[in-house]
Amino acid sequence: MTEYNFAYLDEQTKRMIRRAILKGLTIPGYQVPFASREMPMPYGWGTGGVQVSAAVLTPKDTFKVIDQGADDTTNAVSIRTFFQRTAGVATTTATSDATVIQTRHRIPEEPLHEGQILVYQVPIPEPLRFLEPRESETRKMHSLEEYGLMHVKLYEDISRHGHIATSYAYPVKVEGRYVMDPSPIPKFDNPKLGDMAAIQLFGAGREQRIYALPPYTQVVSLDFEDHPFEASKADHPCGMCGATDSYLDELIIDDLGGRMFVCSDTDYCEARQAAGHKGKDAA
Amino acid sequence: MYVAVKGGERAIENAHAWLAEERRGNTDIAELSIAQIREQLSLAVNRVMAEGSLYDPDLAALAIKQARGDLIEAIFLMRAYRTTLPRFGASEPVDTGIMACDRRISATFKDLPGGQVLGPTFDYTHRLLDFKLAADGEVPKAPSRDAETGNVPHVTEFLNREGLIEEAPHDDTPPPDLTREPLEMPSPRALRLQALTRADEGFTLGLAYSTQRGYGRNHAFVGELRIGSVPVEMDIPELGFAVEIGEVILTECETVNQFTGSKTEPPQFTRGYGLVFGQTERKAISMALVDRALRWEELGEDNVGAPAQDAEFVLYHADNIQATGFLEHIKLPHYVDFQSELELVRKLRREAGAQQVQEAAE
Amino acid sequence: MTPLLSVQGITKRYGAHIGCADVSFDLYPGEVMGIVGESGSGKSTLLNCMAGHLTPDAGQVVFDTRTDGRRDTITMSEPERRMLGRTDWAFVHQHARDGLRMGVSAGGNVGERLMAVGERHYGDIRDKATDWLGRVEIDASRVDDRPTTFSGGMQQRLQIARNLVTGPRLVFMDEPTGGLDVSVQARLLDLLRGLVRDLGLSAIIVTHDLAVVRLLADRLMVMKSGRVVEAGLTDQVLDDPQHAYSQLLVSSVLQV
Ligand SMILES: Nc1ncnc2c1ncn2[C@@H]1O[C@H](COP(=O)(O)OP(=O)(O)O)[C@@H](O)[C@H]1O
Ligand SMILES: [Mg+2]
């Protein structure tokens, strides 16, 4: 694909995206409108993340892509291949070796370190969207910090179900100012958002928004004092590596309803197995 | 013992190979050429150029071939190609008043200078399957005459001369470009028109139809519909004047709509406008109706809550590439979010179950 | 004493048409002002200008704020005005639907203002909501029901609870009893009178129903064609109207 520029996008477009990223970093949690380009993959399949990655990648970077925590899911493979071809960057599946990690729906289990960039693919960047469909109105609510409605939703959850019934894309407040959608990560991952050493960038292509969390930003999951936020996961150890602290996928293994649980973060699980950890379902 | 599924990469390659084979179909049947698609499926080519926002019949035909006839997929290919093209500049506004018309009709005046020209239209064909076409599609030559030359005045100009229709004042502000700037509300009319000319034909048709059925009715007459080619000129700074760089075929629809007026302002008809690449008249008429419905505010009309009056609703949902991408993305794995929902529902059910047991015991 | 609200020369036109013109008055803390007049006389226009829902073409609406003293609310920034709207001010709409979230439970409706000003204890919010439902005579067992399942009178009482829960210093009401059956109106009026007295509310009540102001208002303004034609103590105006239009208004009521 030599006829395309490094990392596909032309330099002009990358500069425009970088400006949006910088603005996002200076106003953590604020959704910056940007002129999202049409990409050779469908909207909703990571075009926002791909554009952000394209704007931050340099030839020296090592790139990792995960979808649902795994490096080998089809869309992760497809995006990784895209950048191998258009940017020729080195790729890896090892979280600690990567300098740029593009993700859909997960934060790696292994803590990220300074110098790394985590790029999230975001379908709907607006945390208030399902309470208020109008963009013109939600932008006003953010600018005036009118977030009462967000808590009304949590209140309604508790009054109906006894719990806050949001299990992913759980809204957070950034540095006491903007309410932000962390993308559809499970709420298990929410505590990792705050105080992270790496830069976190969020790209929503179809909705034309970029937002960001600089390193060590305060991020608080919304809750009530008497119904505090709880990061939950399936109450099992990983069947392959025995980990008890990782987020798990549930697999159906036979038609009798047999199930097993394994780490959704494939790199984490494999590294543990390589180090000799063994779960009850491992060979 | 469980072995994790691997080999996403191989699966993708194999899928692509199979797709290519399916696209080709039975190899005993001759392959379609780009020229055949361009010449014989020209209305599909036109739609792909219009919604792909790129005027190039050969590329559109290629996209249709590659997309196995899925026009939205073909539009997507055009759009993705288009974004990689360098931008040399913008043309001068085209002048549809000098269009070499293949078709020109008015529903408001029986006759008018320049005359009505039916042109190559399905309008008065009887929709009977023509089995002769199945065997032999060759046709005798249609009668012809010399094209009219010179200006073809717009019907709305005649109305304008009497002050019967709202002025469309000349405006030299460069129009905004939603392929370069994020769409933000409220949007000026020029931006709305750009969004509509790229909009999905089916969506635009449905909205336009809804205005006719009373959801934001605006009493539209097709003042004029014209299809033909216009020269495209570009200002060349080195030369200091504009030169013709080519021709495009356009469909233009101007509707004459319900009048406004008050005690101080005498009643006047209002306008809706549609302009689309290629011979695409269903789209152009739909566009004009939706454009007119979106203008309720500037014309001081009531917002009756009709979908076609709601610019935010219309513009955010009219683009079929955005829509189909997001719609189809729900095919992608959502194990992680689904797992978290699963855990939550199990927990709530456990608690509800425990509560019932307790109530039964009490 | 400093007036809580000073209205100066409020004028609002709709094109060439006058909504209300050159209205001025002061409202003192604890006072209830009634605004009466036939339909179309400009009452709602005036009220919406005062409450910040409409921008008047001329005039001032000076409010004695808690933190910065007297401020013209027309020229203050939108965030400040919206903040007033969810703290010190309350607005009761004629149609409860306009003032309630119909898809949210009664408890959530009452709790919203508490959450908007930062309350974050679910149990406390719910207790306060339940308490307020009691005060407006809605059974506590209905706290999780949506207003769509309530009668018109209950919806209106719920709207009032939702507005008063944060202890606003000024309440705007637009025809709070309009659109309700006569018997339901009487009960609501009774309730409102109790609340006004117990809480020492300052309020501006717009109505075309003189019975409402007779019961609730200390003072009265009579509007006609967008202008105030007479103002005074409620009893004075109702028992001895001076302006011909007020006389007509009062007599037409007496005939009913
Ligand atoms: N949005 C509007 N546009 C134009 N005229 C209006 C509008 N709202 C009210 N009016 C006019 O302003 C006058 C005052 O209306 P309003 O304040 O609603 O009166 P009231 O509340 O006393 O019935 C009426 O003549 C009414 O027709
Ligand atoms: Mg009124």
Ligand SMILES: [Zn+2]
């Ligand atoms: Zn594991």
